[in-house]
Amino acid sequence: MTGMEGMSANPLDLLPEILLLLGAVGGLLLGLWTPQHKQSRVRILIVVAALASAVAATVDLTEPDKGVFDDSWMIDTTTGIVRITVALATAAAVLLSSTSLAGHPRETEAYVLMVLAALGAIALAASNDLLMLAAAYLLASVPLYALAGFAKDARGVEAALKYYLMGALVGVLMLVGIAGLILATGSGNYVELSGSLPQASMPLVALGVIGVLAGMAFKAGAVPVHFWVPDVTAGTTPAMAAFITTIPKLGAVAAAFRLVAEPFAAIPLDVPLLVAVIAAASMTLGNLAAFQQTEVLRLLAYSTVSQVGYMFMVVAVAGQSDFAVPALAIYLAGYAVTNLGAFAAAAALPKAASIGEWADAVRGRPRLVLSLAVLLLGLVGTPPTAVFIGKLTIFTATADGNLVWLLVLGAVNTIASLFYYLRWIAPAARTVFADSKQPDHMLAGTQARAVMVSTKVQVLRGPAMMVHAAAVLSVLLGIGAGVWLTFIA
């Protein structure tokens, strides 16, 4: 797996991460010496750094898997996909949030925090050592606490506090778990753990498994540690919510996948079942809770909880099916694009909090509704979008890993999710349909109403473009799956 001395410590192996770090530090320094109204420079620098990082990660993807720095950092397909997706998603989220952040006194800080959290997400995915995992957990969490309360309003503060308290609690739990595992085996390295854990004391291992998985479930926003998701999502701006519900998930799910596939693979506890239960609970409860939501952001928040359920389906069969790794890769990439797009739709109309208001405000914008429909139906898993391919491969991997009941539950939940996504699409489509009809005798009244509406809510251009881009990309990733999947297969 590694070089002659059993280790490699070439810093260039971490080039994608170093580029992101340079972006963060450089952005912070540049921001300090840049006047308020020219802070867009920082944004450009950070987006360039993120893109460069994605390019470096793509180049790295073609190289064989390797563990670097004493095998504490694993560079393989999973890491590669998370690196690329996180870097690109961060660039997109920075651009998306620039609409609401431009001119904000703490604009630079927000971008820098986002990049640091992204770095943490990548570190989660790449961790091949429990102590590295703990550090990554903190790096992926602390910047987000600040971002959650960034607006400094009542809702934001409450959300940040809730997020922080929960994060601290779960973090302690995770540290106890890590301590237990290291105590049981004397090592935190996954390679050594996978050999020694099966013989270790089972109570300690059980404690460790639960603690570590709880940490990952918290970062991913899975049931039962998902309570922060709706509050944080609804308590911050849509752009920040997009970031918080997308980027850490990618890293956490990949980390859970690695844990289940490697150190936890051979232990005599039914870890797949535990993960499968988390998956089942997440998708079911997320869906059930989403039914009643009338606020766009809360609906999306619960939608992300249920999406984590599908991701954990593949975690449950990690290492048991040949389809698991590609399935995870496809789903993570597809989810990132689609979820960012859906949040961008909310960001395009920041004043429209409820679904009804959103639908009213898109009067005369059929293309925005079309793109939204593509994205939301994509989240349901309608072909030929990227999430459909992801879901298909995940379902296949789940059935291949002999969890047929989970596959059936996933299918049932997919149907259930259709209801609340349609609750958003249908009124929006209705507004657009009703608008272009314009019966002549009602023209005067309609015009008056249109004027009223246009003064009430304005559609922001940047996020709207992001919605279109995400919709197109999600379809292209789906149709062109054959092209990009050959790189990771």
Added chain:
Amino acid sequence: MLLSVVILLPVVAAGVLLAVPGLPDRAASWFWVAIAALDLALIGWMWIGFASAASEGPSGVVDGIAYEQKIQWIPTVDASYHVGVDGLSLPLIAMTGVLFLAAAIWSLREKQRPRTYAALFLFLQTASMGTFASLDLILFFVFFDLTIVGMYFVIAGWGHGNRRRSALKFFIYTFVGSLALLVGFIGLFLGSETRTFDMVALAADPPLTDSPVAAGLVLLAISIGLAVKTPLFPFHTWLPDAHTDAPAAGSAILAGVLLKLGTYGFVRIAMPILPDAWQRWAMVIVIAGVVSVIWGAFTALAQTDLKRMIAYTSVNHMGYILLGLGAAGLVAQADEQARTIAVTGAMVQMVSHGLLTGALFLLTGVLFSRGGTYAFDRWSGLARPAPIFAAALGVAAFGSLGLPGLSAFIAEFQIFTGALQAAPIATVIAVTGIVVTAGLFLVALQRLFSGEMKVPEAGGIASARSHGGEGKRSAEGGGPRGVKTITGNDDGRAPAVFKDLNGRELTAILPLLILSLAIGLFPRALLDIIEPAAAALTSLVGR
């Protein structure tokens, strides 16, 4: 390559329609007609090429596939863009092309957002043709699902009555079905030796042959998925609502094309890929078919609304198809020749039902455009003022009930002939369904055409006339339009008016009837295409 052009041309045209700003509405409608006609011409060319290359003996399903194209799509699970036509799919693709052209002509005078309407139908055309041409399970699923999305927006955006509820019901039902289908497909994939979604490879080397329980469960999942779409009793309850509340062209496509996706799925996927399970459960399929025949016929008889009645006859007609297909699986009870006849009949029935029901739904659209209602008790004595309408509806209705000389007779006769040996009791019961449908169509014709002339309130007519006879205005309110029951001539005052079919309506409907008549009188041209494939399918099922 030609096939891909046929499939993708409409969706590309739809993109053009949406992308070009400021296109006049009329131009958009004519553009749609032109694209539909061009697509049909290409299909005609394909047909000629296919017919001239056809050889003797069984050919189809696993070999003898023409215009094949395969591009790797999802390498990790071996799914590909794999399309091709054989004797099973080509007639249905041709029928689809004809119906979409009819729908395009019918909608030339569409007043409501004609551009979006045209784009949606073009999108639906690609999805439907893609489903018929797919030779890969996932590709099939993709197109299958896209038809649901497209039709949902057609019903929700351009329907009438309780359209939103009907559209949602349609979406949910068929979406549930499609997910059952997907679960079944994954079962096939995992059960196959080579781990592939390719239908040809799967049919050549059927999966799950050594595990009857798993094969039965997979067949169950696939059958539920297809039965919802077909629809078979008891999964049919979405159908009357969706059909009734859809716009006329939408109903014609829904009944004519989309229902065939379900029955075609049985032919293309369930039968050749799971032959053992199909044989084992063939009797269940036969019974499901017969129950649908009887249920559809009697429920149709009870309707007081012409469009709902026609919708229920679809359940009845789809039941015959399942009877034929199920009989093909009763290997022990019937010889191969009889089973081939049953499959051939089922295939012809798919084409025939598409043409005739398409025509029937367009004709109900005439009623709606003139008076805003389909209720029997609001119309009578229409034969005198509208002889062409009466003749067209008469031909379509007689065709639908299986009168010799029209396509449905060829279809149903073959189904019964083929199935009689395999399942005599079921066949006899199913024949009584014909009697019931004959009765209900005759009653319907009598109610509409004979007696004192009666049409709904003149306001409805005036509005319909002023809007080019399309009369879709009712959809604006979303609710059912309240038409008062004032008949024009109760008191001998101003005689009520009922305009006969206009040129546009006739151009849309007449070709469908002529084609049905042509198949009824000269079935060879169609049977020459279908029979080799039916024989190939029968021998695959008999493995």
